[in-house]
Amino acid sequence: METTVRFIERISRTAQVKSYRFTRPPGFSFQAGQYVIVGLGHEGMLVHPLSFSNGPQQDFLEFTKRMTGSAYSQYLEGLYPGDEVIVKGPSGEFSMTGIPNDIVCLAAGIGIAPIRSMLVDSASRHDRRRITLLYGNADDDDVPFADELEKLPLPGFRVVHVLRRFLGKMQAYQGEINAKVIRSELPEDLQDATFLISGPPGMVREMEEQLALLGVSSSRIRVERFLGYT
Structure with a gap:
């Protein structure tokens, strides 16, 4: 659908x-975790x-x-209230739907976007599942939604930060998300949880490899690969 x-x-x-926030057309529906193609400029050429x-x-x-x-990015930066853009979709099957057990989200950078959508949705539904985010x-200084995630009204939710460069402003692991961090934070959940991975393709592959080292079956892994930073 194009609108x-x-x-x-x-x-x-x-x-x-x-x-960036936009008006929502009447009847437009989407599932938390989905995406659209956003066209900018003359006839949505970008x-x-x-x-x-x-x-x-x-x-x-x-x-x-x-x-x-x-x-x-420059076109987005130049938008004024009331400016029109074209969206095509929604598309994608990355979601928490149908997961009865504990959920572990592994997100890097802007890969937090669909995860945040799911978490906001879960909070609105008063979700009682245990959800852990390794972020x-x-x-x-470069942690989108940092304050909001700490205050999210989800009783079973917690966030664990992992930073490549540690400035001492928040409690966090230093380095990258890896099998050691995952095992340390989820000693009892590894064999029952469903894992959602969201980030650049290299990060997703690395997380899949790290989970394989921990014995997590691919059937319990859902992924979203961010293919570029245009």
Whole structure:
């Protein structure tokens, strides 16, 4: 489905990451974790897939993106309230739907977008499942939604930060998400949990390999690969 939406506002999440909110057309529905193709410019000639970062119960559409200085990012930066963009979709099957047991999310950088959509959705549903997020970022100042995640009204939720460069502003592991970190944080959940991995292709492959080392079956892994930072 192709439709036109209007820009409402941008929200800075970190120095390099921003959320963009748009009007939600009547009858437009999506599932937490899905994405759309967003077309910018004349007849939507600049295109890029963007995951929803808000929940499907909310009355707007939100996409969160790392600003790279590309033509696409620059166009987003230049939007004024009321400007129109074209969205095609929604698409994708990355979700928490149908998971009866504990959930472990492994996210890196902007891969948090669809995970955040699912978490907002889960909170609105008063989800009672245990959900653990292992969240990797560059450093303490580059953690989108950091404060919000700590305050999320989900009784079974917790977030574990993993930072490549540790500035001492938050409690975190230093380095990358790996089998050692996963085993340390989930000593009893490994054989029962379903794992959701979201991030660049290299990160997703690495997480799949690390989970294989821990004996996690591929049938208990769901992935979303972010193919670029246009």
